Amino acid sequence: MTGELSPIDKAKFVAAKKAAEYVEDGMRVGLGTGSTAAWLVRCLGEMVRDEGLRIKGVPTSTRTAELAREVGIEVISLDSAKWLDLTIDGADEFDGNMNLIKGGGGALLQEKIVATASDQMVVIADIGKEVETLGAFPLPVEVIPFGWQTTQALIEETLVSMDVLGRTSTLRMNGQSPFVTDEGNHILDLHLNRIGDARQLSMVLNQMPGVVENGLFVDICDVVVIGYGDGRVEVRDINAGTIEESMLDFAEPDNLFTDLVD
Numbered sequence: 345m346t347g348e349l350s351p352i353d354k355a356k357f358v359a360a361k362k363a364a365e366y367v368e369d370g371m372r373v374g375l376g377t378g379s380t381a382a383w384l385v386r387c388l389g390e391m392v393r394d395e396g397l398r399i400k401g402v403p404t405s406t407r408t409a410e411l412a413r414e415v416g417i418e419v420i421s422l423d424s425a426k427w428l429d430l431t432i433d434g435a436d437e438f439d440g441n442m443n444l445i446k447g448g449g450g451a452l453l454q455e456k457i458v459a460t461a462s463d464q465m466v467v468i469a470d471i472g473k474e475v476e477t478l479g480a481f482p483l484p485v486e487v488i489p490f491g492w493q494t495t496q497a498l499i500e501e502t503l504v505s506m507d508v509l510g511r512t513s514t515l516r517m518n519g520q521s522p523f524v525t526d527e528g529n530h531i532l533d534l535h536l537n538r539i540g541d542a543r544q545l546s547m548v549l550n551q552m553p554g555v556v557e558n559g560l561f562v563d564i565c566d567v568v569v570i571g572y573g574d575g576r577v578e579v580r581d582i583n584a585g586t587i588e589e590s591m592l593d594f595a596e597p598d599n600l601f602t603d604l605v606d
């Protein structure tokens with residue numbers, strides 16, 4: 345990459361760089377998906393290359409697996425890792441309780457399985473992802489292709505009965521065809537505007553036949569590392585109850601695999 349990073353990329357990069365400090369030698373680390381998580385993978389690749397860091401990475405998508413291998417991280421399956429020390433991933437939204445909407449990149453199923461199988465989940469995000477109430481970002485729901493329209497109708501009826509605001513849903517597309525997840529499923533994006541009770545909605549959605557998983561991450565995230573376009577980072581730790589702010593000494597990541605596409 346040549347030239348300055350845009351403020352948004354800078355925010356993502358500093359969040360990722362700060363979160364990389366959580367990774368210690370010998371750890372088994374869940375590697376998230378998306379543009380912010382890609383910065384993390386590049387930062388870890390740099391640590392492997394330049395500092396001799398030895399980690400085993402469990403990617404949450406085929407995209408992340410490819411990038412991790414390209415930057416020199418040893419990739420293993422979740423089943424061979426069994427349990428992870430840490431997962432670091434991005435988010436589409438996070439609220440004051442560190443509940444999340446994820447799945448904008450379509451990887452929510454593996455992301456939730458991997459994060460739940462970790463001692464700690466650290467979310468990395470630019471400040472634009474913070475919301476007072478979840479729901480402005482359409483909630484991704486992974487559904488089985490068989491009878492997906494019936495599942496969609498069931499979801500919409502249920503939302504009406506729950507009096508959830510905004511009751512439309514759309515099938516995520518990839519050009520002219522439905523988007524297909526790594527597990528061969530489709531994604532319905534629920535346009536809700538505002539999610540009052542994320543825990544309840546998550547449980548109700550997951551009880552429906554045809555629904556595989558939804559993008560609400562409730563009580564899974566432990567730490568949020570928030571990046572700002574000027575290089576500041578804020579670390580919120582829900583268990584320690586602390587908020588720390590620091591200015592990351594931002595160095596243009598010119599040797600950080602930025603030629604590799606996430």
Ligand SMILES: O=C(CO)[C@H](O)[C@H](O)COP(=O)(O)O
Pocket residue numbers: 376377378379380381433434435436445446447448449450451452455
């Ligand atoms: O949940 C995700 C992928 O399924 C991503 O973490 C989320 O969409 C954020 O992506 P980005 O860092 O590109 O904004």
